[in-house]
Amino acid sequence: MEGNNTCSDQVIAEMIEMGFEYSNIVEAIKEVGLSVPRVVEHILKTPKLQEHNKNPLRRQPLRTCRLVRQSKIFDHFHSNDVQEHTEDFPDPIPFVLSEPFQVQDSDVASDWERKVSNLMQKHFGFSSLKSFQKEALSSWVGHKDCLVLAATGSGKSLCFQIPALLSGKVVVVISPLISLMHDQCLKLTKHGISACFLGSGQLDNTVEKKAMGGLYNIVYVCPETLLRLIQPLQKLAESRGIALFAIDEVHCVSKWGHDFRPDYSRLSVLRENFSASKLKSLKFDIPLMALTATATKRVQEDILKSLRMSKETNVVLTSFFRSNLRFMVKDSRTSKASYAKDFCELIEVYGRKQNIDGNEKAFMSDDSDYVSHGSDACSSSDTDSVSPDDVDDNQDDYAYKDDFLMGRELSVEFLENDMDVVQNVDKSHVIHGEKPPHMGLELPEAIDPPKKPEGLKFLKEPLEHGPAIIYVSTRKETSRIAKYLCMFGVKAAAYNAGLPKLNLRRVHKGFHENTLEVIVATIAFGMGIDKSNVRRIIHYGWPQSLEAYYQEAGRAGRDGKLADCILYANLASKPSLLPSRKSEEQMKQAYIMLSDCFRYVMNTSCCRAKTLVEYFGEDFSHQKCLLCDVCTNGPPQRLNLKEEACILLQTVGAHNVCNDPLDCSYEDDIYSGSKHRGLRERPNLKVLVVKIRQQYQKFLTTDILWWRGLARLLEIKGFIREGDDKIHVQVKYPEPTELGMEFVKSMSEQDFYVYPEADMLLTRKSNKPFSSFSEWGRGWADPEIRRQRLEKMNLNKKPKMLPSPKNKRQRRRKGFSTSFLFCVPNIKKWQRKQVAAQKLKIVSEALEVAEERVVRFQERHDRILSQICSSYLTNTELLEAVTGARATMNQALEFAVELRKIQIKIITSFPDSIDVLLDKTKPRGA
Numbered sequence: 001m002e003g004n005n006t007c008s009d010q011v012i013a014e015m016i017e018m019g020f021e022y023s024n025i026v027e028a029i030k031e032v033g034l035s036v037p038r039v040v041e042h043i044l045k046t047p048k049l050q051e052h053n054k055n056p057l058r059r060q061p062l063r064t065c066r067l068v069r070q071s072k073i074f075d076h077f078h079s080n081d082v083q084e085h086t087e088d089f090p091d092p093i094p095f096v097l098s099e100p101f102q103v104q105d106s107d108v109a110s111d112w113e114r115k116v117s118n119l120m121q122k123h124f125g126f127s128s129l130k131s132f133q134k135e136a137l138s139s140w141v142g143h144k145d146c147l148v149l150a151a152t153g154s155g156k157s158l159c160f161q162i163p164a165l166l167s168g169k170v171v172v173v174i175s176p177l178i179s180l181m182h183d184q185c186l187k188l189t190k191h192g193i194s195a196c197f198l199g200s201g202q203l204d205n206t207v208e209k210k211a212m213g214g215l216y217n218i219v220y221v222c223p224e225t226l227l228r229l230i231q232p233l234q235k236l237a238e239s240r241g242i243a244l245f246a247i248d249e250v251h252c253v254s255k256w257g258h259d260f261r262p263d264y265s266r267l268s269v270l271r272e273n274f275s276a277s278k279l280k281s282l283k284f285d286i287p288l289m290a291l292t293a294t295a296t297k298r299v300q301e302d303i304l305k306s307l308r309m310s311k312e313t314n315v316v317l318t319s320f321f322r323s324n325l326r327f328m329v330k331d332s333r334t335s336k337a338s339y340a341k342d343f344c345e346l347i348e349v350y351g352r353k354q355n356i357d358g359n360e361k362a363f364m365s366d367d368s369d370y371v372s373h374g375s376d377a378c379s380s381s382d383t384d385s386v387s388p389d390d391v392d393d394n395q396d397d398y399a400y401k402d403d404f405l406m407g408r409e410l411s412v413e414f415l416e417n418d419m420d421v422v423q424n425v426d427k428s429h430v431i432h433g434e435k436p437p438h439m440g441l442e443l444p445e446a447i448d449p450p451k452k453p454e455g456l457k458f459l460k461e462p463l464e465h466g467p468a469i470i471y472v473s474t475r476k477e478t479s480r481i482a483k484y485l486c487m488f489g490v491k492a493a494a495y496n497a498g499l500p501k502l503n504l505r506r507v508h509k510g511f512h513e514n515t516l517e518v519i520v521a522t523i524a525f526g527m528g529i530d531k532s533n534v535r536r537i538i539h540y541g542w543p544q545s546l547e548a549y550y551q552e553a554g555r556a557g558r559d560g561k562l563a564d565c566i567l568y569a570n571l572a573s574k575p576s577l578l579p580s581r582k583s584e585e586q587m588k589q590a591y592i593m594l595s596d597c598f599r600y601v602m603n604t605s606c607c608r609a610k611t612l613v614e615y616f617g618e619d620f621s622h623q624k625c626l627l628c629d630v631c632t633n634g635p636p637q638r639l640n641l642k643e644e645a646c647i648l649l650q651t652v653g654a655h656n657v658c659n660d661p662l663d664c665s666y667e668d669d670i671y672s673g674s675k676h677r678g679l680r681e682r683p684n685l686k687v688l689v690v691k692i693r694q695q696y697q698k699f700l701t702t703d704i705l706w707w708r709g710l711a712r713l714l715e716i717k718g719f720i721r722e723g724d725d726k727i728h729v730q731v732k733y734p735e736p737t738e739l740g741m742e743f744v745k746s747m748s749e750q751d752f753y754v755y756p757e758a759d760m761l762l763t764r765k766s767n768k769p770f771s772s773f774s775e776w777g778r779g780w781a782d783p784e785i786r787r788q789r790l791e792k793m794n795l796n797k798k799p800k801m802l803p804s805p806k807n808k809r810q811r812r813r814k815g816f817s818t819s820f821l822f823c824v825p826n827i828k829k830w831q832r833k834q835v836a837a838q839k840l841k842i843v844s845e846a847l848e849v850a851e852e853r854v855v856r857f858q859e860r861h862d863r864i865l866s867q868i869c870s871s872y873l874t875n876t877e878l879l880e881a882v883t884g885a886r887a888t889m890n891q892a893l894e895f896a897v898e899l900r901k902i903q904i905k906i907i908t909s910f911p912d913s914i915d916v917l918l919d920k921t922k923p924r925g926a
């Protein structure tokens, strides 16, 4: 019979179901072991025991069973809206033991793999363990500590859930977020495993007592609560027993990670208080199992050290590579103006068209709450009457006044406040100038990296339909984009920690039940999101680190099917840190991580997946993933930039050997950024580029972006380094290295072949490598041509006045906003002109391209027309082709007209911006 090999919990539960008395079962198990038939037989044959079981097959009333019913997850909330949500929660597992039942360690170790297999099948419906799960469990069975590093969504939770089932003891899980604990308890309850969470979010004060009495298989705690409960937990360890301490999302331990939480760094108390030397009843230290999906080598070492994990800790490292994720980087201003371009594909997929065929009706009626309160999701019925430009970005009002929900505040804060605010930092935990910790412990390489480029099999696979998550950095933007998408019939909603809790809960529910398809969220929609069919993760704006990026991107494609991870970033800009309170040391670390992220985006030649997994210290076993934009589009053409590299190096060198302070004219605040930087100040890259432009006619019109990219390449080659003691996202005050100077000396011998970086490509044109300023744009520099053009356009009238601030809102509502011209309102006039000049340059370039396209489309259109004429046929295919060609031509024309309008606006507002662009106007004092 099956019961022969089930664990003690199962045997007892089965026997209780049959109606036997608990104390009799325990006594019988002691006599005959964990076999249901033998236990039954023993009880029935023992007259003493039989007395209590006159009619064993008739169920005993609960109170005589000395059992407690496993509380529903909702019992943990003092909520009066229980009825509304009861359907969320399945019937809980029937019972948990009210009395501790110590299982012998030998029971667990024997034949554990088969027992695990049975338990998995019973509770989760899986047939087998993954190899890393098996390895983690075997560490636990051998009483060893274990650090599990496995990709997002790979199934790390199972590693600590199984020990609870297998041993009959309690597993204590330390988790950073109440929402995460809530989600996991919910899932476990559904799988018939008793679990609870403790901490500030738990308002039912009986739960803690019950948990410390051993009534739950799995107890989730946040670190603060754990520190408070050391003594009760010690008692629990000595009574029912604690099988394992699992520290989930353990990268939070390390200040070198992307999500440091000071309370996590105090978790060494686990080793101190739950070791065999401290608790006499223990034969072994209670094992620690630390789990994360994002940890660099440095973070891994820090975890081992901070938690005081044993020297024999088994580091279970799986490949971080997710072969079904298609990584892409796209250039975008990531502002309201670029929504139309960036989200057109998304709208096509999730928008009205598709929803009309599907269940739009249901969406509109069922989700009327979202619709009527408009801030987090909008009605698709708005679509027809609103244009993209009508999105009111001032409306950031999240008041949620649903009569139905008013006064029904959930009494438990299952979602943290300020989850999307970068964590505060406990300065006492940061040692200035501290070297990265080193454990002297060799971390193993990945145990089972995939051998073949699996991307091949996804190459021909279409992207299936499934939900999407868009990550943005500000709360305001979540609602702005959600509204924009809703206007086109996309079932979208905003999610950020500033929204009312009930609202967030509904978004969660909508997402999991597929009534919402696109969630626009801050990082608050974070850890523990485990939905298998997420098809797209879009980052709209720069992430703060590659760790955070990969963890968020990893929420896509957990079903193993193809999924897209697209990062939209303004390649002409540099990322900046989100405001947070950080110590100096942590700021440095944050900048290093931000810089790594910047370099990932700017890279054009190395497979994205390779860059990412190697970032986490893994050897990528393939050359390419075959899916990412770099693999599919190929790297750009390599260029020999020997001359440019030498010129930059020479300029850097020339300005670094300057010892005479009077000769260094960088005190000008426009150039150096500050008047007070002191005389030993080095020129920054911008100043150096101006010097190059002044000195070399050939480079007069080169873009700073181009030099920025080149400086990065020179830094990678080790030819220059950052001369400032601060860390910058990109080298700012370059200083030549010996290697760099050697290169200059050997100028005639060495080539400098490189793949231009993404920002360099922005400015580069095939036939004019250094000119980002079109002929047409150059024409404006000539006063006569300019006069003629303005005359022709009837626009040589007075420049427009700067709009008054009170009309700002109105201006925003109008289609083409001129606000982009005045987006830096407080800077000096000269700088403003420069900004305008830069914009003019970009617009002119774009216009040139647009005009070329118009001409091309026109030609195609004419060609098809002439074909029709010559064939004297009314061939429908040709007619369709000519209509299509006309449509594309018109589109291109429209675009060109819009660009022209913008250009005129810039020129009329700043007529001399052209001069600035050509560097004719010198800054004050230069």
Ligand SMILES: Nc1ncnc2c1ncn2[C@@H]1O[C@H](COP(=O)(O)OP(=O)(O)OP(=O)(O)O)[C@@H](O)[C@H]1O
Pocket: 126, 127, 128, 129, 130, 133, 150, 151, 152, 153, 154, 155, 156, 157, 158, 292, 293, 527, 528, 529, 530
């Ligand atoms: N052995 C297995 N076979 C099949 N599916 C599994 C197995 N183990 C876990 N899973 C499934 O994998 C999914 C992800 O599991 P889980 O939430 O534990 O991932 P995770 O590694 O903790 O992810 P994250 O890094 O986001 O926390 C779950 O839906 C789980 O049911």
Ligand SMILES: [Mg+2]
Pocket: 156, 157, 248, 528
């Ligand atoms: Mg997890």
